[in-house]
Amino acid sequence: MKTQPSSPERRLRRMHDALFAAYGPQRWWPARTTFEVILGAYLTQNTAWKAVERSLANLKAAGALSLAGIRGLTTQELQQLIRPSGFITRKASAIQAFVATVDNEFDGSLRRLASAPANELRRRLLALPGVGPETADAILLYALGKPVPVADEYLRRIAARHRLIEPVPGSNRTGYEALVTLTCKAFAADPEPDRAQLYNEFHALVVAVGKAHCGRAADCGHCPLAGDLASAAITLPRAQLPAHR
């Protein structure tokens, strides 16, 4: 009997395994506190992490790496501190809106915020300015410990280039949800009870490989995903790589 073609979720699972073998456990998100994760989630929107680090350093030097610290800044002061990350008018007001919501609806407590159910929390985060699906999920998973997958541009490119998803949807809503669904399926059979840990590691690995090999110019030379694991079923010739943007 002939071998069946692997399902997209099974292939994604194998890609995870290859990434784990190549990079090892990531233990992500690069931040010390819950609030620092949230700030990073806002600041990294379409922005290199290097720039985010500079902004966070500015905030730290200003004593503003906390809810209280942000409360004590004017909008213009906050804009100047996060300047390295760009989109300063949008991001500054978005961060202030988040803090205002924590204050007004959660008694100024991130602990209180985290105690809300994930599905309700996701709705409320998405209702905030400057919070789309990825930022919401990053906050839910990495800041609040909720077991939700995070999809991002790197995963989109990987899934598109390896034909795990259909025609290469852009960064629209349904495209994002499709990636989340695919990720859920990929790990559905995993015995690990801690789903948050699973999704945490996976997204971290995606970013690790993404930074190294999944830029717009797609240098897939010695990417772990282009190795023997992928040689037959997964890797695409460069000429067939779907265009992005």
Place this chain on the structure above:
DNA sequence: CGCCAGGCCGTGT
């Protein structure tokens, strides 16, 4: 100098 980065939003079809 030009390209691009761990998105999101408003507008037009």
Place this chain on the structure above:
DNA sequence: ACACGGCATGGC
């Protein structure tokens, strides 16, 4: 529903 351009800044 989706495509498309704007949003700001700095690294490389």
